[in-house]
Amino acid sequence: MSTKALPRSLDVVVNITKASSETATDMSIGCLLTKESKPSGWGVSQILAYYSDFTTMQEDWAADTDVYKAGEAFFGQSPRPAQFAVGLVTGTIDGTNTIATYAAAVQEQAELSGAKIFAWALDLSMRDTTNQENLANWCQANYLACFLTTNSTDAYNGALDTDIGAVLRDSSVTCATVFYHDTESEYPEVAAMAGMLSVNYSGVNTVRTMKFKVSSSIAASSITTTQFNALNAKNYNVVAKTGNVSIFIREGKQAAATWYTDEYIGIQNMREELQVALFNLFLAKKKVPYTSEGQVMQKQQLEIVLQRYVNNGFLADRESVDDEGNSIILDAYSVVPGNIALATASDRASRIAPPIAVTCYLAGAMHKVTVNVDMIQ
Numbered sequence: 001m002s003t004k005a006l007p008r009s010l011d012v013v014v015n016i017t018k019a020s021s022e023t024a025t026d027m028s029i030g031c032l033l034t035k036e037s038k039p040s041g042w043g044v045s046q047i048l049a050y051y052s053d054f055t056t057m058q059e060d061w062a063a064d065t066d067v068y069k070a071g072e073a074f075f076g077q078s079p080r081p082a083q084f085a086v087g088l089v090t091g092t093i094d095g096t097n098t099i100a101t102y103a104a105a106v107q108e109q110a111e112l113s114g115a116k117i118f119a120w121a122l123d124l125s126m127r128d129t130t131n132q133e134n135l136a137n138w139c140q141a142n143y144l145a146c147f148l149t150t151n152s153t154d155a156y157n158g159a160l161d162t163d164i165g166a167v168l169r170d171s172s173v174t175c176a177t178v179f180y181h182d183t184e185s186e187y188p189e190v191a192a193m194a195g196m197l198s199v200n201y202s203g204v205n206t207v208r209t210m211k212f213k214v215s216s217s218i219a220a221s222s223i224t225t226t227q228f229n230a231l232n233a234k235n236y237n238v239v240a241k242t243g244n245v246s247i248f249i250r251e252g253k254q255a256a257a258t259w260y261t262d263e264y265i266g267i268q269n270m271r272e273e274l275q276v277a278l279f280n281l282f283l284a285k286k287k288v289p290y291t292s293e294g295q296v297m298q299k300q301q302l303e304i305v306l307q308r309y310v311n312n313g314f315l316a317d318r319e320s321v322d323d324e325g326n327s328i329i330l331d332a333y334s335v336v337p338g339n340i341a342l343a344t345a346s347d348r349a350s351r352i353a354p355p356i357a358v359t360c361y362l363a364g365a366m367h368k369v370t371v372n373v374d375m376i377q
Contacts, residue, residue: 020283024276027269030119030147030193031085031110032070033103033135035126036061038088047088048109057084066123073187076217077194084194085110085117089126099131100138118268119145119193124184128152132164136176136255143268145196147189149179156180156223156230165234168255174264176255177210180236182221188239191215192249196265200312201273207313209365210261211252215239220247237261251367263362266314270305274358277301290348295337298356306333306360316363333360 031048039060042049051057054075061067067086074084087106091097103120110117120139122131132148139146154163161170165178177196179188195213200206220241223231228250231238235253242248254264281288281301288294309315310332318330338354347354 021280022276022283024272025116025118027118027265027272028081028197029083029085029110029115029117030074030081030121030145030190030197031087031106031117032067032121032123032190033087033089033099033106033126034067034070034123035089036065036067036123038090046109047090048085048106048113050083050085050113050115052083057086061086066125069185070121070123070187070190073190073215073217074194077191077198077215079198080194081197083115085115087117093131099126099134103135103138117144119147119197121147121187121190121193127184128164133167133171136168136173139175140173143271144175145193145265145268146176147179147193148176149181149187149189150236151181151184155234155236156227158230158233163234165231165236165255169235169257172256174254174256174259177253177261177264178236178255180221180223180231180238181218182223183219186218186239188215188218188237188249191218191239192237192261196261199265199269201266201269201314202308202312204311205313207262207266207363209252209367210237210249211365211367212248213252214248260365262365266309270309270314273305273308274302277305290340290343290351290353292340295340295353295356298353299335299337302335302356302358303333306335306358309333309360313363315360318361330361333358 041060049060051071054071057071058068061071071084074080089102093099107117120135122135126132128150136146136148148164150164152163154160155165160166168176168178177189177192179192181188192210192215196210199208218239220239223238223240228238228240232251235255235257237253238250239247240250252261253259254261278298278301281297288297306315315332317332320328320330322328336357338356340354343354
């Protein structure tokens with residue numbers, strides 16, 4: 001005969017809770033700011049819309065609008081992100097209201113919708129105006145990306161330094177990718193934006209450069225080698241025919257010297273993920289102790305993210321030589337917490353952890369090569 005049993009919960013009570021967690025910002029969303037009139041189907045206070053396909057976009061924007069042409073450039077790319085945003089500039093741009101004013105308003109609406117915008121572009125009406133530099137400065141201050149195009153022939157005049165490429169090259173702005181195109185109706189910067197925002201950083205060997213990529217919906221600019229060299233000196237990008245039949249983006253640069261677009265975009269994504277990883281550690285744990293064990297917990301979270309960026313091809317071990325000329329391999333990343341024994345009483349009381357030093361090596365990319373051939377008879 002079975003005997004009834006009292007429940008264990010009389011003595012041991014188990015409560016299960018699920019820790020809250022933060023998700024990384026989706027950094028695949030790009031937006032075109034436009035002065036075009038608001039579509040009739042938009043709400044009274046609406047200044048932003050997201051589109052997941054070109055067919056839906058055509059319902060709002062006629063074929064003769066700049067937004068339509070930019071949409072063609074975006075949705076003509078493969079791969080590309082899932083969404084393309086359009087934001088309205090609804091007032092007068094003057095000394096009080098700069099383009100940053102309207103970009104911030106669009107971003108506020110984007111954040112309320114849960115889809116923050118990472119990359120920004122301007123329609124044709126704002127090319128070759130001060131709006132370009134102002135937008136770039138705003139993006140720089142907010143860790144965003146800025147994609148611009150000029151149609152001015154000043155771009156390949158080496159004697160001039162007032163065009164947007166030269167201005168941003170000589171500034172401290174690193175966030176801007178600037179194109180030259182000889183046709184106003186083309187949007188090479190939006191096509192490039194689509195390609196660069198499509199990277200899946202959680203994948204394996206998924207990162208890509210911007211150079212050598214075919215923008216099938218963008219016609220090549222007709223430029224000479226001399227003009228190209230002048231453009232390149234100002235860090236412009238250009239869709240150009242090279243060789244007999246190849247048409248692709250050259251050179252995949254940021255306006256700032258020594259920066260490449262794939263590296264800027266990748267660094268911003270990695271920065272976001274590192275921040276979220278540590279933030280989630282604090283959310284998930286009852287306490288991260290002010291001890292070496294607490295530092296190990298932080299180090300482990302950072303290393304998970306950094307290893308992901310090795311897997312996707314953004315970071316890599318570095319081949320080098322030591323002081324004696326011997327070949328050595330430097331790890332793709334290292335994470336070194338500050339010496340906790342040296343923490344000040346003030347920092348301990350304020351619960352400010354010792355800083356963590358992260359060193360990592362970009363995988364980089366090869367864009368040029370010289371082949372030396374010795375002919376021996």
